[in-house]
Amino acid sequence: MPVNLPPDRPDPDALLARIEGEAERAARGKLKVFFGASPGVGKTYAMLSAARVARDQGVDVVVGVAETHGRAETARLLEGLETLPARRADYQGRALDEFDLDGALARKPALILVDELAHSNLAGCRHPKRWQDVEELLAAGIDVWTTVNVQHLESLNDIVGGITGIQVRETLPDKAFEAADEVTLVDLTPEELLQRLKDGKVYLPQQAERAIHNFFRKGNLIALRELALRRTADRVDAQMREYRTDQSIRDVWQARERLLVCVGPGAGGDRLVRAAARLAASLKADWIAVYVETPPLQRLSDSNRDKILKTLALARELGAETSSLSGQDDAPTLLAYAVSRNVSKLVVGKSLRTGWSRMLRAPLSDRLSALARDVDVYVVAHEHEAPPTDKALAMPLDLELEPGGKARWQGYAWAAGVSLATTLLARLALPWFDLANLIMFYLVGVVWVAARHGRGPAVLASVAGVLAFDFFFVAPHFSLTVADTRYLLTFLIMLAVALTISGLAANLRYQARIASYREQRTRAVNELGRALAGALLAEQIVESAVAHLSGLFRARVCVLLPDVQDKLHSPIPLPGHQDLPLDPAIAQWVYDHQQPAGMGTQSLAGAPMYYLPLKAPMRTRGVLALEPSRKRLLFLPEQARLLESLAGQIALALERVHYVEVARDALVRMESERLRNGLLSALSHDLRTPLTVLAGLADSLALAGPALPPAQAEIAQAIRVEALRTSSLVSNLLDMARLQEGSLRLKREWQPLEEVLGASLQSLAGPLARHAVRVNLPADLPLLEFDALLMERVFCNLLENAAKYTPPGSLIEISAEKDGDRVLISFADNGPGLPPGRESTLFEKFTRGQEESAVTGVGLGLAIVHAIVTAHRGTVKAENRPEGGARFVIALPAGEPPGVPEEGPL
C-alpha cells in the first residue's frame, strides 16, 4: 500500500459536513452528563452544586427531577432552586411521581436538571425511557444536565453483570451517552465510597439491601471505577481526535498509545517484533510493524529479503498492522509515518555496528532520537546472532524480475565498448587537446554507463577508462606504470564520479520503479474491476481473474468454485495447468474454514501453492489458489494486501453473479408458476361452466312442468349424473396437476378429525345412500394439524371408492386411534376386498383395482389420497382384512396440539 502522508489541508468535504453538523448542533440544547462509577459517588450532589453556581451566574435553571433519596445534604442543595412539579402517574393503583415532560417543555427554561438518564418511565408516559424525554428537551433547544452510572451503559451491561453478579435492567443505549456534549466524571475512590456507605450516606432501597451489599464490595467498586474512568478516557480520546482534525494539527497528541516497530534486515527481527508485541500488550496499544526500504537495502539478497517478510508475517500474527515504506533515508521516513499515524512510541533494534562504521553513520536509534520530538524511542537489545554475511550475493530488490544474466552481461559489454570508443576518440583528438581535457571524454563515458547500466558496469567503465588512459596516453606510453603521481588523483576522481553517478541513477531508477509499480497495482485493481463488472457468468469472472492475477503475481492461478454440495471444482479447464500442484483437499479445507492455507501460511505451509478463500459479504464464494514463481511476489505486505483486495473483488463479483442467477431463476419460476396457475384455473373455469350448464339444464328439464314421461326423465337424470361425474373428474385432474408440480401450499390448522369427517360424509350423502356407515372416534382423540380442504378430499375419495367398489348394503366403518406419535385413521369395508398383490400399486396414478371394470374413474382418486397424505408427512396403506373386505389406513403425525382455555358452565 502506498504510504500517503496526511495532506496539510483538511478534506473540504469533511470540513463542510462538520460545519453543517455544527449548525445543527447549535440549535439543539446541550447535554451534560455527570458520570459515575456506582451509586453513591455523589453525582446528584455534584449536579446540584453546579446548578447553583449556574443560577448564581444568572442562568435560568429548573430542576426537573432530582433523586435526593432522602439525603439531607443533597436536599439542602435544592433549596432556592426552582423545581418543576412532578406529574402524578397512576401505576398499578399506586400514585407515583414522574417527570413532567410537557410541563418542562411549556416552562422552557435555559437549563433543566433531569436526574438518572437511564430511568424507565412508568407505563402511560409518552416515552418508555427517560433518555427519550431528554432527547425531546434537547430538540426543543433546552440544555439538559443529567446523571448516569456506568453500569447502566448498554455496551458495558454484560461486563458489569459479569463483575458484580447483578444484572442491571435499566440500560441506556450508548448513543444516548455518546450524544452528550460534555461528560463530567464524578469520581470517588472505593475507600471513600465504602466509608460513605458505612456512614449511611448512600441510599439503599430496603428490599434489595443484601444484593446491594454484594454489589458494594471493594473489588467490584475498583472494577466499576476503572470502567468509568476508561469510558471517560475513551471519550476524551475521541474528542481529541476530532479536535486534531478540526485544527489540522499534525503534532502527535498522545492519548491512546500506538506503537510503531521498525523491522530491519539485521538479525533479531523476530525478537524485536516479539518485544514490541509484549510492550503493545502491556500498554493495551495498537501497534504497527514497518519495514523501511532505503536505496542501500535494495541490494539485499533474496534470503535476507524473505527474512524480513517472515518477520512482518510474524508481526501480523501477533496482531500488528504491517506496512513497508520506501524513502531515501530511514529515520525521517519512519518519523513522518509515525506522525501521520499518531504513533507515540517507536521501537527499534539496537545496532550491532561498532567502531568506525558507527562513527561514520550513527545507528538508527540515535538518529531517530535526534529527530523525534513527540515520539518516545525504545531500543531493544539484540541477541547475538551472526550478522548477515551474504553481501557478495547482492541482488536488486525490485518487484519486477531482476535483470537477468543477459541484461547484466550487456551492461558490462556496453562499459567495455564505451571505454574502447572513448579511447579511439581520445586517440583521434590527441593532437589537438591537452591530456586533462581527454580525461573528460572518459568521464562522459563513465557517467553515461553509470546512468544507463548501474554500478557494476560503471565501475568497470571507470577502471577500464583509467587503465586505457594510463596505457595509451600517460607516459610512459603502452605501459601501466605511472610516472606522474598526479594522475593517481585523476583515477580516484573518475572512480568516485562513477560510483556517485551510478548510485544516484540507481536511486532514480528505483524511485521510478516504485512509482510505476504503484501505478501498475492501481491499474491492475481498476482493470480487474472493470473486467469483473462486465462479467455475467461465474466462468467469465474466473477467466478474467486467472488472466489478471497470473500476470500480476507471475503465478499460476486457478479459481475453484463450490457446487451445490459445497464441493469445490474448477469451472473452467485449467489451460496448460495440467501439472498444477493443486491439492483439492487443501482447497476444500480453505473453503470450509474460510482461512488461507498452504505456502507461507500457518496451515500446511509445505504445500507448493497458496490458497486464499474468496470471502464475500454473505458467504465464501470459492477458493483462489496461486503458485507464484517467486515467493516474495506474494508475501510482501503490499502484494499480500493487493491480493487480498483483488480476492475480495472477485468474491464480490461472484456473489453478484450468484444473486443475479438467483433472481433470474426466481423470476422464471414465478413466471412459469403464474402461467401454470392461470392455465389451470382457466381450464377449471372453462370446463366447469359448460358442465354446470349441462347439469342445470338437465335438472330444469326434470323439474319444469309439465312432468316428462318416465323415459325422458331418466335421460335427463343420466345427463345430470354424467355431467356431475365429469366435473368431479376434472376436479381430480386439476388437483393432481397442482399436487404434482408441488406448488400447492398446505393451509395447516389444528382441528378435530370429527369435523372434516362429518363434512365429507355430508357431501357424499348421495353416493353413500345405499351403504351403512359407522363412525367410531374416541372422544379424547387429540386435535390434528392438517389442511381441512385437502383432508376432506382424501376422505371423500376413500369413501367414494368404498361406495363404488362394494355392493349396496355393505358396511363402511371409519375409526381412529392414537398410536404413539401418530394417529391412525382407518376406512374399512366388508366388500369383495382388493385384488391380492396389488395393494401397493393402487396408489400409483391411473391404476384401478379391477381391470376394464364397468366402474368409472381413472384411478386418480387414490393417487391424490397418497399425494395429500404424503404432503402432510403421513403414510397411507391399503390391505385386505382377514375377515374379508378392504381397509385403508392413514397415519398422520400427532404433533403437539395447542391448548384451548377452559371455561366454566353458563
Added chain:
Amino acid sequence: MPESRPPAPSIVIIEDEPQIRRFVRTALEAEGCAVNEAENAQRGLVEAGTRKPDLVILDLGLPDRDGVEVIQDLRGWSGVPILILSARSDEADKVAALDAGADDYLTKPFGVAELLARVRALLRRRRAATDDGPLVVFGEVAVDLARRQVTRGGEELHLTPIEYRLLALLIANAGRVLTHRQLLREVWGPSHGEDTHYLRVYMTGLRRKLEDDPARPHHLRTETGIGYRLVLEG
C-alpha cells in the same frame, strides 16, 4: 314456496354465462319468482339498484369487475341477501366474498334442487327477520333466547358462556354461512382472528351437546375451509 303469497319475490341474477342465466331463471321462475338478468357487474349493480330485489345471485368470476368489489359496493347501500356462484376451487375467494358481506355460496356445478334450497332459505331469512320470536327450535333442540335457556328433548342443557354465544350467533344468522373469521371476531374478539382451533373445539363441544350423531351433524354444518352454517330444518 306457495304461489298464493303475493307479491312474487324479486331476484336479480348477475352472471356472464347466458346458459347458466337461462336455467337459473327457468328454475326460479318455476318457483314463482320475478327474475331480472345482468351479464356484467356494471349492469348488475344498476339492476340491483333499480329493482330493489329480495335476493341477488352473483357470479364471482365476472369479466368486468372483481366479485368481492361488487359485494362491497352493494353492501354500501343495501342489505339484500347475496348468493354467490363460484366456479373457482379456491376457497379463499369464497371466504373473501363472505367476509365482504355475501350470505351464502354455491360451487359450480350445482343442481337446481340445491339452488332452490339456498334461495328459499335466504328469502325466508329476509322475511322472518322482522317477526323473530324468542324461541328457536331445530330438531329436538329448543333455544329460548330471552331466558338464555337451551333444552334438548325437554331436558335443559348446560352450555358454557362461549358455547352459548356461539349458538346465539349462529341462530341469529341461521341459514347463512359464517366464516371462521366472522365467528371468532364476534365471540372471542378481534385479537383472536387466527385462532381457528378455539372455534373448532367449541363447535365440536356444541355438536356433542346438540346433535344426535356429532360425526354426522344435521344442524351445525361444517363448510370445510370456510366456516359454519346452522341449518334449522332437516
